[in-house]
Amino acid sequence: MAPADSAPVLLRGIDRAAFAVALVARLRRAGLRCGITETDDLVRALRVSPPVGRHALYWTARITLVRSQADLAVFDEVFAAVFDDTAPLPLSRSALPPGRRDDGVHVKVPAGGDGTTAGGGLPWATLPPAVAAAEDDEDSGLRVPELRPSALAALAGRPFEELDETEIRALGAGLQAALLRWPQRRTRRHATDPAGRRVALRPTIARARRTGWEAITVVRQKPIREPRRVVLLCDVSESMRAQTTAYLTMMRAFALVTDAEVFAFATTLTRLTPVLRHASPEEAVDQASAAVTDRFGGTRIASNLKAVLDSHHGNALRGGVVIIASDGWDGDPPERMAAVMARLRRRAYRIIWLNPRAGTPGWTPGVAAMAAALPYCDRLMPAATFADISACVEAISSRA
Template identity: 30%
Template sequence: MTEGRLAQNLLYFGRALRTAGMAVGPGVMLDAAEAMRIAGLGSREDLYWTLHAVFVSRREDHAVFDQAFDLFWRRRSAGDKLMALLSPVAVPVAPQPAKPGARRVEEAFFAGGKTSQPEAPPEVEVDARLTASDADVLRTRDFAQMSAAELEQARRRIAALKMPDDQVATRRLAPDPRGRRVDMRAALRASLATGGAFMPLRTRAPTRRPPPVVALLDISGSMSDYARPVLHFLHALGARRRVHTFLFGTRLTNVSRALRHRDVDAALAGVAELVPDWSGGTRIAPSLRAFNKDWSRRVLAQNPVVLLVTDGLERDPDDTLAREMDRLHRSCRRLVWLNPLLRYA
């Protein structure tokens, strides 16, 4: 890559990063050009860290930048090209899972290109809706990565979302001129400015913040089609309030820590590694009993809103489900049951 085309290639690289979802503006591009001028054209590693220091301002942008840099700033030598032409066809290996942000980077660079790969044969799937099974099927799930357009659309919709009871009072106090509790410490500190001759009134009031959300998501065979959009919603909602997420099919799994990753693709990849019973059977009552016994005191202490996303198809004929649902309802601020099968009614 010659120095004459360096500015043009840097501009194209910055546009690709912006298309992939990174915050890259004209000021950042000018800083990148100035940084490359000062650092000089050294090794590839020096170029990587020089551009990384300029473009990456958020933790979730590291994976996208790494994928884009490896794809754009690579150069094959003549020896590598000759070896590729003379080498025999390699034995195909199993495809590796895509790294977080790979789809956004691919669309940013090859949005206008056409792929010549043959179309895969249609996969026959069995629709398990309106059916229930208690079979313990161990199966992992590989979520499709979000494109840049889908990620931006999800952010806009979550930003415009207004949930009921959005602000509730807490026990923590904060300075408030309209508060009803006198803050003597603040009043004494303010009186030092006048030498104690005058003491202004300082008051405090309880702070208000959104209530936490506890989500219980059914991932059995009848609910597998709805798992990905609901997880995207919960991941975006976690940026605005505290969210605890539990998945259950034949067992209960806490995936709250995995969903706290800022990059949505990395978060869903972590969720897929934790949950072994995707698209398996349905055991709603035992899962709710495990939640009420092991997790209710930990995550329901702040009186949250509980979202129960399930179709309600249960195989157990006893009254365990009704009893556990009643206990859960009495332990939270509000219990919201989201049943996607109601659209068939």
Template identity: 30%
Template structure:
């Protein structure tokens, strides 16, 4: 990353500029408090600020504590300290007119958060940074019926920081129903089919056949396994799904035997233990720190191979339902992807594919990765909004639900 010579104000104004920058970072979702602001001013003073690269890395070392915040920090640094014209360019990308899936570049989530945060910062200094305590104002986009309906159907990738916060609150209330499975094993019951073996054993003990024993199948609950693509094009959607998955994993009496979560971009990462942490922010922060391939490339075939080899026997043995969250835009060999998808399909009870590209009316399975996956899933749904995730309830409660599969398979 090349940096031009830095032209900063004199020292008395430097602290103020860093304070405004810190406020913008906080609006963009980074956990920046007064202690970090003081550390940043001290770090810049020690490191010097005649060179842009030193200035960038000094601030990054203080303000960025999670890998997933690096992209947002870099975009906001560019907006605030380098190129004022970039803000106008970014705002033009926030609400593009979609003519096709790949015809127009859309603002990346990190770019959107940076642009929105800087627009907010332009309204004036943050009251807390200026030293004047102020009551925190929370925007609740779901306060009204119309607001809730709009939020339900809004694309996760197009949400502002406030809208995403409101959406996450709504996601925690969603239910993901599960159908119990009848086991081959049976248990004694007052009603049900006659258990011949138990009846004969009782007859041998008592000497008569008057006491007929009955039994019903034991009920067992399946596992829920989510495989979430965290490549650049899927970041917003997978973050929302993981937030939803955390709520399901921590809801008492939710029915699922176990909830397992995996992320993949260029490698597979098991984040199940983090989903069991009660605090959602701590859980997802730990998951984000462990998965080092956020917003990178996509190797779906390699990820499925690693899952089939290392994890399928451990987590798919109870008639598990698999949620595959990906747009199917794979950089690997489509034949390898098809082979591994078939293996996954054979070992899981059901594979439900959530593909955000289905939000486009003219979507067609043209990409090789999408065509490789289609024959090996049971249901295909969009998963790009709260309303789309609510549709999972239909897919799970109706075993014959196919979503968009029938249309796309032709």
């Protein structure tokens, strides 16, 4: 049996650092964004795992040098030009035969590669293979997501009106992951825990009966912590038409993850909590749109807030986080808005107002209803993109 050292290595005898620098220089001239850190990563990777073929060298260079999906096309083009067309790369002088010390050499690479089998593991930046709709199988196993983190981050900064339904659903799924870190609150109930700081008298006395009333074993307990309640009210009037679908997706994420109470309002109030917990996101949004019969009409913010306070759902406001998503245009007088917000302030733990116009440069809360409600809000935050909503979630989590 041949020793392991005799296995063929593609770049045997070649200076790895010179090869990496030359390849990175070619990529940079083509427009790919890579520098010293990526070059060092490639050199280390070639030392740890020497490539045995063109396919292995391709993935080693791609994983270490490509940081963005946008750079993938440039990398593939340059790699093909270098290794398919045998373009010269300056390597180590010691690797050159006598008489060719001053000439460039070609890296001899086999034309064929290892190939990639269907279903094999691929790096994060790889697009999923195109499969016809007729070939889709529900039992085929895990699916590769169509959008990678870099693509989702780019979409999160775009306004709602520029997103299609597929992109909104993908961003809504990302918002659900962010809500898994929802803050908790300390309740008045306690549970037995050896790390607790409070002595549980009854269990301690019960155990002392077995030891002649000597408290040999001290039972401790600590408060039970539960996710903080959240009530979400979203404006679906005519002035909020561009944000309606995105806000419904946002409400669904809150309803699924944080066990929230969610409402939509225009001229009347509509509870959407059971509807938006549907397993299918498309069906949930469609049913919610059908349930809100007065959408894209006028707005009565103060009346709808009072309706929540007067209903049996008003108990969910006690000690909870109230999130109001609206641009502040209201048909009710500002005096009524101030009275309702003062009442809400006494009951809620925190009030966050999301305004899609707040992120506009030079914007000021000049609308009467918005100006009347602002003194009772803990924070006024923009909500024109999913990045704004994620920032709101992070702000609540860091302070609760």
